[in-house]
Amino acid sequence: MANLTENKISTNGYSSTKEKSDNEYDFDEHVKKINVSPISVETLQVNITKLCNQACLHCHVDSSPKRTEHMDLKTIDKCLEVLGSDDRIKNLDITGGAPELHQHFQYMVKEARKMNKHVMVRHNLTVTHDPHPLTGASNLYLPEFFAENEVELVSSMPYYQEYFTDKQRGRGVFAKSIESLKMLNEQGYGKGNKKLILDLVYNPVGAFLPASQCDLKSRFKKELLDKYNITFDNLFVITNMPIHRFKEDLIRRNDYEDYMEKLVNAFNPLAVEGIMCRSMVSVSYDGKIYDCDFNQMLEMQIKKETEKTIFDFDYNELLERKILFGSHCFGCTAGAGSSCGGETV
Amino acid sequence: MNYYESKDLGKFADVGKFRKELMDKFFDYYNTVVGTDGALTKREKSLIALAVAHSKQCPYCIDAYTTACLENGSNPDEMTEAVHVAAAMDAGIDLVHGVQMLNQFDKLGV
Numbered sequence: 001m002a003n004l005t006e007n008k009i010s011t012n013g014y015s016s017t018k019e020k021s022d023n024e025y026d027f028d029e030h031v032k033k034i035n036v037s038p039i040s041v042e043t044l045q046v047n048i049t050k051l052c053n054q055a056c057l058h059c060h061v062d063s064s065p066k067r068t069e070h071m072d073l074k075t076i077d078k079c080l081e082v083l084g085s086d087d088r089i090k091n092l093d094i095t096g097g098a099p100e101l102h103q104h105f106q107y108m109v110k111e112a113r114k115m116n117k118h119v120m121v122r123h124n125l126t127v128t129h130d131p132h133p134l135t136g137a138s139n140l141y142l143p144e145f146f147a148e149n150e151v152e153l154v155s156s157m158p159y160y161q162e163y164f165t166d167k168q169r170g171r172g173v174f175a176k177s178i179e180s181l182k183m184l185n186e187q188g189y190g191k192g193n194k195k196l197i198l199d200l201v202y203n204p205v206g207a208f209l210p211a212s213q214c215d216l217k218s219r220f221k222k223e224l225l226d227k228y229n230i231t232f233d234n235l236f237v238i239t240n241m242p243i244h245r246f247k248e249d250l251i252r253r254n255d256y257e258d259y260m261e262k263l264v265n266a267f268n269p270l271a272v273e274g275i276m277c278r279s280m281v282s283v284s285y286d287g288k289i290y291d292c293d294f295n296q297m298l299e300m301q302i303k304k305e306t307e308k309t310i311f312d313f314d315y316n317e318l319l320e321r322k323i324l325f326g327s328h329c330f331g332c333t334a335g336a337g338s339s340c341g342g343e344t345v
Numbered sequence: 346m347n348y349y350e351s352k353d354l355g356k357f358a359d360v361g362k363f364r365k366e367l368m369d370k371f372f373d374y375y376n377t378v379v380g381t382d383g384a385l386t387k388r389e390k391s392l393i394a395l396a397v398a399h400s401k402q403c404p405y406c407i408d409a410y411t412t413a414c415l416e417n418g419s420n421p422d423e424m425t426e427a428v429h430v431a432a433a434m435d436a437g438i439d440l441v442h443g444v445q446m447l448n449q450f451d452k453l454g455v
Contacts, residue, residue, distance in 0.1 A: 163421060
């Protein structure tokens with residue numbers, strides 16, 4: 001509805017382009033009257049490598065086939081020890097890069113599953129078909145491996161058509177992703193079986209906000225079924241974070257300020273309650289711990305007297321921390337909200 | 346200096362500087378019609394608005410509704426088809442006036 005007192009029309013289509021100063025991107029100011037304290041550490045998200053077979057336009061990790069940072073076995077074992085040490089930690093969320101390219105990826109999944117923990121993998125679909133960037137090894141085993149270990153898959157699929165998908169993730173990605181989805185369906189994924197959950201992730205191909213998760217899910221379901229006979233379980237809609245590669249692209253196109261203004265104007269207090277940093281911590285390849293994967297990439301490490309690593313993990317102490325916010329956090333609270341699990345309201 | 350500056354769209358509400366109550370009525374009507382799901386979805390309405398924006402050749406509206414279409418989940422194929430609908434309608438509207446020309450031919454004994 002029009003808000004004339006703010007001299008803007010905030011609804012569909014038109015929006016204000018009035019310039020804002022940097023301090024209006026102050027997220028702490030926006031949430032000062034809202035409870036943003038940690039609730040739990042239900043999910044331990046671990047970024048085990050920055051190596052990826054792709055180099056996507058929006059990637060906040062700046063991953064590519066040229067990145068070599070990866071978690072050593074000692075740190076992986078410590079993550080597993082922490083995971084097993086507390087029943088309140090229910091989920092292991094393995095991400096990267098393409099985490100499947102890490103030499104100890106299978107070990108980590110199997111050990112976590114032995115503890116009966118829920119394991120999620122941020123799986124980019126194409127890694128199944130592309131040879132390992134460093135060793136040339138095939139990853140065609142992945143669909144069967146995932147199914148055997150009952151891993152929940154969270155897979156980027158920016159759109160149900162080739163143009164948007166390849167524009168964001170590289171030429172040929174859509175075709176390979178379709179092939180992978182068919183292989184996963186053959187393994188039983190995406191058919192409503194709670195042990196073989198297949199989630200797709202949509203994020204906008206450009207500097208605009210995502211559409212409604214519910215509406216997009218319906219369209220994805222219909223189009224993928226009609227055209228490719230593919231099914232999936234959930235669609236997570238995620239807002240592009242104005243950091244790293246995506247931010248650089250915005251600045252290059254002289255669009256950073258407009259995008260930030262769009263996020264700030266779309267700030268939704270109701271979306272704050274469900275922001276993911278309240279119920280997780282994120283571990284970097286070198287063992288440092290952060291409130292989320294985005295803070296990790298901005299090196300905003302959790303600190304209490306000293307900067308914390310997985311080797312200092314203390315569940316109760318983490319519940320007492322103050323979550324670190326920055327201007328990028330407006331990406332998680334715009335519109336219906338955004339998190340690793342999609343909308344937050 | 347151009348006649349159309351993209352940032353001027355942000356001043357749209359300034360048209361209500363005088364007789365504000367009239368602009369208030371317009372915005373209320375506009376936002377109800379375009380900004381909510383009804384018998385048509387917001388996505389469908391945005392595609393119609395994009396087509397009208399092209400037909401009326403309004404640069405503000407083209408910018409605004411290109412973004413609105415994307416943010417409501419439309420894709421370039423759908424948006425381009427909407428522009429073609431506008432173009433086809435405009436062409437048809439021009440051509441159907443050819444009947445007037447033919448009527449005038451008859452009147453003049455051409």
